[in-house]
Amino acid sequence: MFARVALPVPFNEFFTYRVPDGIAETLAPGMLAIVPFRKSAVTGVVLSLESESDTALEEVREISALGDPELMVPLEIMQLAQFASRRYVTTPGMVLKSALPPGTMSYRKMYFYPGVSASTADISSKARDFVNQITISPGKLSYADLKRLGPSERDEIDGLIRTGVLAVSPFKADGEYYRGKEKWVNAIQARLPESLRKTIRSAILFDALLENPDGLRVSALKELGFSGRSAATLVRKGAAEFVYKMKELSEIGSMKSLPREDAIELNLWQQSALERVVASLGRNEKKSFLLYGVTSSGKTQVYLEAASRVLDAGGSILVLVPEISLTPQIIARFQRFLKITPSIWHSRLSPTERLVIYKNSNLGKSRLVIGTRSAIFAPLRNLRLIVVDEEQDHSYKQDDPAPRYSARDIALERARFSNAVVILGSATPSAESYYLSRNGQLQLLTLPQRVAGPGNPKIEIISTAFKPEPRPSEPPIFPKGFRPITEKLYNEISIRIKNREQVILLLNRRGYSSAVVCFECGWVGKCPDCEIGWTYHKTGDRMICHYCGRDSRGLNACQQCGSSRLSFRSAGTERLEETLKKILPAARTVRLDTDAAAGKWEARDILDDFGKGKYDILLGTQMVAKGHHFPRVSLVGVVGADVGLSLPDFRATERVLQLLTQAAGRAGRSSRKKDLGLVMIQTVAPENPIFRYLISNDFPGFLEDELKIRMALGYPPYKRLVLIVVLSTSAVKSAKSAVEFKDEILLATADRKIDILGPVESPVFKRGKLYRYQLLLKIPLEIEPSELLRTVDDFIKRLKGVNVRIDVDPVSFM
Numbered sequence: 001m002f003a004r005v006a007l008p009v010p011f012n013e014f015f016t017y018r019v020p021d022g023i024a025e026t027l028a029p030g031m032l033a034i035v036p037f038r039k040s041a042v043t044g045v046v047l048s049l050e051s052e053s054d055t056a057l058e059e060v061r062e063i064s065a066l067g068d069p070e071l072m073v074p075l076e077i078m079q080l081a082q083f084a085s086r087r088y089v090t091t092p093g094m095v096l097k098s099a100l101p102p103g104t105m106s107y108r109k110m111y112f113y114p115g116v117s118a119s120t121a122d123i124s125s126k127a128r129d130f131v132n133q134i135t136i137s138p139g140k141l142s143y144a145d146l147k148r149l150g151p152s153e154r155d156e157i158d159g160l161i162r163t164g165v166l167a168v169s170p171f172k173a174d175g176e177y178y179r180g181k182e183k184w185v186n187a188i189q190a191r192l193p194e195s196l197r198k199t200i201r202s203a204i205l206f207d208a209l210l211e212n213p214d215g216l217r218v219s220a221l222k223e224l225g226f227s228g229r230s231a232a233t234l235v236r237k238g239a240a241e242f243v244y245k246m247k248e249l250s251e252i253g254s255m256k257s258l259p260r261e262d263a264i265e266l267n268l269w270q271q272s273a274l275e276r277v278v279a280s281l282g283r284n285e286k287k288s289f290l291l292y293g294v295t296s297s298g299k300t301q302v303y304l305e306a307a308s309r310v311l312d313a314g315g316s317i318l319v320l321v322p323e324i325s326l327t328p329q330i331i332a333r334f335q336r337f338l339k340i341t342p343s344i345w346h347s348r349l350s351p352t353e354r355l356v357i358y359k360n361s362n363l364g365k366s367r368l369v370i371g372t373r374s375a376i377f378a379p380l381r382n383l384r385l386i387v388v389d390e391e392q393d394h395s396y397k398q399d400d401p402a403p404r405y406s407a408r409d410i411a412l413e414r415a416r417f418s419n420a421v422v423i424l425g426s427a428t429p430s431a432e433s434y435y436l437s438r439n440g441q442l443q444l445l446t447l448p449q450r451v452a453g454p455g456n457p458k459i460e461i462i463s464t465a466f467k468p469e470p471r472p473s474e475p476p477i478f479p480k481g482f483r484p485i486t487e488k489l490y491n492e493i494s495i496r497i498k499n500r501e502q503v504i505l506l507l508n509r510r511g512y513s514s515a516v517v518c519f520e521c522g523w524v525g526k527c528p529d530c531e532i533g534w535t536y537h538k539t540g541d542r543m544i545c546h547y548c549g550r551d552s553r554g555l556n557a558c559q560q561c562g563s564s565r566l567s568f569r570s571a572g573t574e575r576l577e578e579t580l581k582k583i584l585p586a587a588r589t590v591r592l593d594t595d596a597a598a599g600k601w602e603a604r605d606i607l608d609d610f611g612k613g614k615y616d617i618l619l620g621t622q623m624v625a626k627g628h629h630f631p632r633v634s635l636v637g638v639v640g641a642d643v644g645l646s647l648p649d650f651r652a653t654e655r656v657l658q659l660l661t662q663a664a665g666r667a668g669r670s671s672r673k674k675d676l677g678l679v680m681i682q683t684v685a686p687e688n689p690i691f692r693y694l695i696s697n698d699f700p701g702f703l704e705d706e707l708k709i710r711m712a713l714g715y716p717p718y719k720r721l722v723l724i725v726v727l728s729t730s731a732v733k734s735a736k737s738a739v740e741f742k743d744e745i746l747l748a749t750a751d752r753k754i755d756i757l758g759p760v761e762s763p764v765f766k767r768g769k770l771y772r773y774q775l776l777l778k779i780p781l782e783i784e785p786s787e788l789l790r791t792v793d794d795f796i797k798r799l800k801g802v803n804v805r806i807d808v809d810p811v812s813f814m
Contacts, residue, residue, distance in 0.1 A: 001018075001019040001024050001027075001049055001050070001051065002016050002017065002018055002019060002049070002050045002051070002052065002053045002060065003016070003017050003018075003019050003027065003033065003046050003047075003048070003049055003050070003063060004016055004046070004047045004048045004049075004050060005017055005033055005035055005044040005045065005046055005047065005063075006044055006045045006046075006047050006081070006091065006092040006093035006096055007035070007037060007042055007044040007093045007105070008042070008044075008093045008094060008096070008097040008105040008106065009091065009093060009094070010090065010091060010094055010402060011091065011793075011797070012091065013085070013091055013092055013093075014047050014092070014093075015035070015037070015044070016050075016053050016054060016055045016060055017033070017035050017060065017061055017062060017063045018053075018060050018061070018062045018063065019049070019062075019063055020062055020063060022159070022163045022164075023063065023065075023066055023163075023164070026066065026164065027046060027049065027063075027066070028046070028049075028072075029046050029047060029048055029049065029075070029078065030045065030046065030072045030073040030074060030075065030078055031045070031046050031066060031067070031069065031072050031073075032044070032045060032046075032066065032067025032068060032069075032071055032072070032073075032104070033045070033046050033063050033064075033065070033066060033067060034063070034064045034065040034066070034067055034110060034168050035061070035063050035064060036061050036062075036064060041064060041110050041143075042105070042106065043067050043104060043105045043106065044093065044105065045073050045078075045092075045093070045096050045100075045105070047078070047092065064161070064168070065110075065161040065166075065167065065168040066164070066167065066168075067104075067167075067168070067169065068167065068169055070359045070362065070363065071100060071101070071104060071355075071358065071359065071362070072362065073096060073099070073100070073379070074362070074379045074381075076379075076383075076414070076417045076418055077096075077099055077377055077379055078092075079417050080095075080099075080377065080410065080413065080414050080417060081095040081096050081099060083410075083413050084403060084405050084410060084413075085403070085786075086784065086786045087405070087409075087784075087785075087786065087808065088402075088403050088404055088405050088786075088808045088809075089722075089785055089786045089789050089790070089806045089808055090402055090403040090404075093105070094402055094403045095403050095405070098374055098377065098398075098403060098405075099374075099377030100358070100377075101180075101351060101354045101355040101358045102351040102354060103351050104355075110142060110143055110168045110169065111138075111139045111140070111141065111142045111168070111169055111172050112134045112138070112139075112141050112142070112166050112167070112168060113134065113138040113139055113166070113167045113168070113169055114134060114135055114138055114165075114166065114167065115160075115161075115163075115164040115165050115166045115167040123156045123160070124152070124153055124156060126149055126150070126153045127149070127153045127156040127157060127160075130145075130149065130153070130157065131157075131160065131165070131166065134166060135242070136232055136235060136236070136242065138244075139169070139172055140172070142172075180246060180247055180352055180355035180356040180359055181244040181245060181246055181247060182217055182218075182219065182244065182245055182246075182247050183217075183218040183219070183242055183243075183244055184214075184215040184216060184217055184218060184242070184243050184244070184245055185209065185215055185216055185218055185221075185231045185234070185235065185240050185241070185242055185243075186209065186214075186215035186240060186241055186243055187206060187209035187210055187215075187234075187239065187240050188238070188239065188240055188241050189238070189239050189240075190210075192206045192239060193237055193238070193239055195237060196233070196234070196237055196239060199230075199233065201226065201227070201230045202230050202233050202234055204226075205221075205226045205230045205231065205234065206234060206239060206240070208224065208226070209234075209240060215243065218231060218242070246356060246359060246360065246365075247352065247356050249343075249353055249356055249357070251601070252331060252341065252342065252343075252344045253327060253328055253331060253344060253600070253601055253604050254328060254331045254332045254335055254604075255328035255329045255331065255332040255604060255607060255608055255611065256332070256608050257607075257608045257609075257610075257611030257612045258329060258332040258333065258336070258611065258629075259611070259629070259631055264301055266298070266301065266302075266305070267298070267449065267451060269293075269297070269446065269447045269448065269449060270298050270301060270302055270447060270451070272445075273289075273291060273302050273445040273446075273447065274302050274305050274306060276289070276443065276445060277289060277302070277306045277421060277423065277445075278306065278309050280421050281306070281309060281310065281313070281384060281385070281421055284419055285421070286415055286416055286419055286420070286421070287421055287422075287443055288412055288415060288421070288422040288423075288424070288441070288442050288443070289421070289422065289423045289424065289442060289443045289444075289445050290391075290424050290426075290429060290433050290434070290436070290437045290442040290443070290444050290445065291423050291424065291425040291426070291445045291447070292426060292427070292429050292434075292437075292444065292445070292446050292447070292700075293425070293426075293427060293446065293447030293448075294427055294447065294448060294449070294450060294456070294665070294697065295427045295450070295661065295662065295664070295665020295666075296450045296451065296629075296665055296669050297427070297447035297448070297449060297450055297451060298447060298451040299389070299425045299427075299447060300330065300333055300389075301451075302423075302425075302447075303319070303387045303389070303423065303425065304333065304334065304337045304338065306385060306387075306421075306423070307319075307334065307338060307368070307385060307387075308337070308338060310384045310385045311338060311340070311367060311368075313384070314382065315367075315382050315383070315384030315385065316366075316367040316368065316369075316380040316381060316382055316383050316384065316385075317367065317368045317369075317380075317383075317384070317385045317386075317387070318369050318375065318376070318378055318380055318383060318385070318386045318387070318411075319334065319342075319368070319369070319370045319371075319386075319387045319389065320371065320372065320373070320375060320376060320386070320387065320388045320389065320396070320407060320408075320411065321370070321371075321372060321389050321390065321627070322372065322373075322389075322390050322393035322395035322396055322626075323372065323393070323395055323623060323626070324346045324347070324348055324372060324603060325592070325597065325603040325607070325623040326389070326390070326626060326627045326628075327344060327346060327370060327371070327372070327604075328603070328604035328607055328608070329607070329627065329628060329629065330370060330389065330627070331344060331370055334368065334370065338368065340367070340368060342366075342368040342369065342370045343357045343360060343361060343366040343368065343369045343370070343378075344357070344369075344370055344371060345357055345369055345370070345371030345372070345374065345375040345378060346371050346372040346374075346375070347372065347374070348599070348600040349600070357369070357378075358378070358379065361378050361379050361380050361381075362379040362381075364381045366378075366380065367380070372395070373395065373396055373398060373407040374407070375407075376407040376410050376411055376414065383414075383418040383420050384418075384419075384420050384421065385420060385421050385422075385423070386411050386414065386415055386418075386420055386421070386422045386423070387422075387423050387425065388407070388408050388411050388422065388423070388424045388425065389425050389426075389627070390425070390426055390626055390627060390662075391408050391424035391425060391426045391429065391430065391433055392426045392428055392429055392430040392433070392658055393626070394651075394655070394811040394812070396408045397809070397810075397811040397812075399807075399811075399812060404806075404807045404808065404810075406809055406811075408424065408433075409809070411424075424442065427661060427662060427665060427699075428657070428658035428661045428662060428699055429699075429703070430654075431651075431654060431703055431706050431707060431710065431716070431717065432716055432717040434700075434703045434707075435707060435717040436717070454668070454674050454675075454676055455668075455676050456668075456676065456697055457636070457664055457665075457667040457668040457676050457677035457678060457679050458676050458677070458678050458679065459664060459679045459681065459694060459695050460488075460678065460679065460680050460681070461681050461683060461686045461691050461695070462486050462488055462489065462680055462681065462682045462683070462686075463683065463684070463686045464486060464682045464683060464684050465684050465685075465686075484507075484571055484575070484576050484579055484639055485505075485637065485639060485682070486682055488680065489637050489639075489680050489682065490583070492635055492637075492678065492680060493584065493587070493617070493635065493637065494584070496634055496635045497584065497586070497587045497616050497617075499634075501632055501633070501634040501635065502610070502613075502615075502616055502617070502618070502630060502632040502633045502634070502635075503616065503617045503618070503633065503634075503635045503636070503637065504617075504618050504619070504624050504625075504630075504633050504635075504636045504637070504663070504666050504667075505576070505580075505617060505618070505619035505620075505624075505636075505637045505638075505639060506619075506620070506621070506622070506624055506625050506636070506637070506638045506639065506659075506663045507571075507572065507573050507576050507619065507620075507621065507638075507639040507640055507643075508621050508622050508640070508643045508644065508659065509570065509571075509572040509573065509621070509640065509643055510535075510546075510572050510573050510574070510593040510594060510595055510621050511535040511536060511537050511544070511546075511572035511573070511574055511575075511595070512535075512536045512537055512538040512539075512568060512571070512572055512574040512575045512578075513535070513536045513568035513569060513570060513571055513572060513575060514533060514535045514536075514569075514570040514572055515533050515568070515569040515570040516533070516534055516536055516543070516555055516566055516567070516568055516569075517566070517567045517569060518558035518560065518561060518563055518565065518566055518567075519563065519565040519566070519567055520558065520561050520563040520565055521558060521560055521561040521563070523558050523559065523560035523561065525543065525555055525559070527545035527547070527548065527550055528550075529545065529548050529550050529766070529767070529768050529769050530545055530547045530548050530550075530764060530766050530767045530768060531765070531766045532545060532546075532547050532764060532767075534555075535572065536554060536555075536568055537574060537595065538554075538574055538575070538578070539574060539595070541553060541554035542554060543555060547764055547767055547768075547814075548767055548768035550768075573591055573593050573595075573619060573620055573621060574591070574595070576619055576639065577589060577591045577619060580617060580619065584617070587616045587617050588614065588615045588616045588617070589615065589616065589617040589619065590606055590609065590610060590615040590617070590618055590619075591619055591620055592606050592607070592618060592619070592620035592621075592623050592624050593620045593621045593623060594621070594623070596620070597623070603623070606618075607628065610630065611630055613632065618630075622659055624663075624666075625659055625662045625663035625666065626662045627662075628666060629669055630666065630669065631669050631670035632670065633666055633667055633668075633669065633677070634667060634668060634670075634675055634677050634678065635667060635677070635678050635679075635680070636663055636664060636666050636667040636677070636678075636679045636680070637679075637680045637681075637682070638660060638663055638679070638680070638681040638682060639682055640682065640683075641656070641660060641681045641682060641683040642656075642683050642684055642685055642688075643656075644656045644659075645685075645688070647814075648763050648813055648814075649812070649813050650710070650713070650715050651811070653690055653706070654702075654706060656690060657690045657693060657694060657699070657702060660681065660690070660694055661694060661699060663679070664679040664694070667679050681694075690702070714755065714778050715778075716809070718781075719755075719778045719779060719780060719781065720778075720779045720780075720781060720783075720785065720808070720809065721776060721777065721778060721779070721808075721809060721810055722776070722777040722779060722785050722788075722789070722806065722807070722808050722809075722810075723774060723775075723776055723777075723806075723807040723810040723813060724741065724774060724775040724776075724777065724804065724805070724806055724807075725762060725772050725773070725774045725804070725805040725807070726738040726741060726759070726772070726773050726774070726775075726802060726803075726804055726805075727770040727771070727772050727802065727803045727804075727805065728770065728771055728801055728802045728803070729769060729770060729771070729801070730771065730801070731766075731771035733801060733802060734770075734771045734772065734773050734802065735759070735771075735773050737773075737799055737802045738758070738759035738773035738774070738775060739759060740795075741759075741775065741792070741795070741796075741804065742756055742758070742759060742775055744792050744795045745775075745777070745788075745789075745792060748788070748791040748792055749788060752780075752783060752788075753780055754777060754778065754779055754780075754783070754788070755777070755778040756775055756776070756777055756778075757775065757776040757777075757778070758773070758774055758775040758776055759773045759774060759775050760773065760774065761773060761774075762774045762813075762814070763813060763814050764814050770803075774813075776813075785808045789806060
């Protein structure tokens with residue numbers, strides 16, 4: 001028998017291995033297998049079992065061992081991986097690496113653990129001693145430790161792996177934990193053996209075990225006055241045994257300050273939307289809905305009501321949000337309404353925590369998972385409802401590393417495999433989703449009225465076009481030459497603070513300054529690897545490149561002329577925070593961006609404190625603009641609304657309008673006050689058409705006009721895009737290879753209507769010492785990009801000193 005195994009490599013869909021007789025009856029598709037690959041061992045996923053090999057028998061190597069059976073990949077996720085590999089021009093192994101807990105599929109040292117079988121008959125005493133050490137201390141011994149055994153004993157250990165007595169894992173035990181489980185000790189006899197009655201500590205521990213039928217956690221023995229050695233003695237003498245139980249996750253990051261709400265009665269629009277979703281759930285229809293509701297229209301309540309119906313019917317739910325900062329509030333709302341504790345999945349969790357969540361989902365212990373992009377692969381059983389909140393957000397698209405998938409689009413496909421219903425929710429739908437609702441591929445549900453607050457907030461546009469001289473009426477307390485907020489906004493903030501109301505300020509640029517310029521010679525500070533301007537972070541006095549991550553100490557002098565007269569321009573959130581604390585010393589101000597909330601729970605804690613009223617002003621990047629419900633916020637100010645409009649991206653206008661609309665929706669959400677709330681937007685281009693759509697609250701009108709432009713230019717959703725970036729440490733080689741690559745594509749697609757733009761230098765030409773040229777392919781919708789590009793696989797492999805990055809349906813062109 002032979003197995004086709006998916007490995008975490010960007011080439012070849014599968015590799016063929018011989019199945020040893022000892023595991024032939026156990027092995028099944030979806031199981032993890034430890035296999036030799038080149039000069040290493042690697043964990044792969046079995047895709048299928050075959051009676052014959054498609055590779056020469058002398059070249060076929062043998063599976064070394066089975067991996068953790070609790071990490072077996074369900075059939076549904078296997079199908080999803082196959083689909084994603086075709087859609088995004090990658091391999092199933094690369095997709096499965098993203099789907100499984102971090103570190104599962106990797107080239108690593110392999111450690112021994114007890115297996116599922118218990119038979120150790122007919123082995124030598126040395127091999128038996130080795131197995132006993134693994135039983136007492138799993139995850140501590142590796143293949144390197146086999147060197148102290150003779151050849152015959154090593155053969156015996158290999159045999160025990162094949163028969164399941166021992167298991168092999170890339171995870172080394174950490175203290176008393178391994179593979180997401182905790183080590184416990186249980187008594188297995190009713191009386192202490194005679195040989196141990198003289199050992200006082202062992203006798204006391206044994207009595208404690210008898211008083212605790214569920215056993216004691218080994219990591220807690222020290223707190224109880226015992227040692228691990230006493231427990232090991234009881235186990236060795238046969239009076240107790242070590243068992244491993246799934247680790248309990250005590251903290252899920254729920255927001256504690258969420259305002260209490262009375263019993264909520266759905267309005268007619270919400271009731272209509274819910275009825276259509278519930279009808280599809282009841283008929284097991286594979287329907288997908290676009291829930292378009294203005295900000296504060298009660299979309300989340302529709303999610304909650306639909307999820308309640310699913311739980312009552314025995315199904316499970318997957319909820320996706322675009323950013324970690326949005327998880328605390330939605331976790332709290334689902335937990336409070338459904339009366340169950342959800343499982344959480346995002347990148348700030350440790351590998352062990354994600355391992356536990358994956359296993360609980362796979363074993364059917366979790367029925368509700370809330371997470372960011374990669375949670376789309378959570379192995380929930382009987383999945384009946386998928387919610388993609390803020391579906392328009394570009395964070396749902398994986399950029400680097402590969403696979404570069406879209407979680408929103410994968411959700412639509414997963415629903416097909418799972419027989420589930422999908423709700424894509426947004427106050428500012430993407431043009432692509434709106435187009436699908438127009439042609440019937442998505443069912444459109446609308447919520448046109450606010451349920452919190454008396455109506456839409458008032459929006460005021462403030463021009464910040466250049467003035468040669470500051471007006472005399474401007475507050476003199478602003479630092480000379482730096483006035484981040486206008487007199488109007490400053491006065492309005494002061495009034496709101498005096499009235500004990502709260503304010504949110506949005507500036508979508510982090511750091512202290514994104515441009516460092518010398519007054520004397522005009523020198524501009526740039527990252528030496530990327531040739532992109534440094535961003536100065538005053539906290540820590542660091543210059544950081546936000547493209548490649550390189551950092552260095554802050555600049556004290558010009559690196560060209562030596563002058564100390566440096567100008568820090570294009571202020572970010574850090575400098576805005578510093579200025580606000582100077583000009584509004586009585587106001588309590590807190591900042592929320594990826595610098596201030598770099599840890600696991602910092603974003604939750606900041607939002608909690610703001611919700612409890614510990615702060616008057618919350619300022620930050622787009623993290624403050626979406627999804628939050630703070631009834632005391634009566635003013636939202638947008639500083640630098642034009643940030644992003646000049647980017648080389650056909651979606652730039654759409655994104656800025658989406659962000660402004662979302663930010664505006666944070667104001668006036670109190671159901672107890674008649675104040676509509678005020679939104680003040682500072683811009684250097686007040687005549688820009690996006691402000692007309694914003695003030696009239698006509699986002700559908702914008703989308704209709706935007707779709708006409710995209711049809712004329714041949715952009716999504718009317719055509720598919722593929723961005724191909726050619727990278728090399730040599731600019732000449734990168735340019736030459738990009739031209740050759742274009743010629744190869746033209747040769748392979750001579751009879752197809754495909755437009756190829758470029759090659760041209762990427763907007764960020766040099767990034768991390770690599771020079772980048774790019775091609776943009778416009779492909780008719782009926783052509784699958786993988787079919788098109790797999791024909792040039794051999795050409796890519798022939799390129800020397802050059803990497804090729806393929807991004808299907810890109811959301812960033814930088």
